[in-house]
Amino acid sequence: MIFLALILLPGILFGQGSQSVDMADAFRRDGKIYVVVLGLVVILTGVVIFLIRVDRKLFKLEKRIGKS
Numbered sequence: 001m002i003f004l005a006l007i008l009l010p011g012i013l014f015g016q017g018s019q020s021v022d023m024a025d026a027f028r029r030d031g032k033i034y035v036v037v038l039g040l041v042v043i044l045t046g047v048v049i050f051l052i053r054v055d056r057k058l059f060k061l062e063k064r065i066g067k068s
Helices: 001-012 022-030 033-067
Strands: none
Touching: 022 033
């Protein structure tokens, strides 16, 4: 489900036709779009690391409960 949403997301975001977004154009012109992209990458990386750590802890708990 999430995979499908991630695949369709660019089409939804950029499928607005010829309409121009002034703020995005300004970010691109000033070179600040890279700061926005970097912020998104940092946030998504943090979420992925958090989910991996929670999954490992859950696996350890399931393993410990299964042995007793």
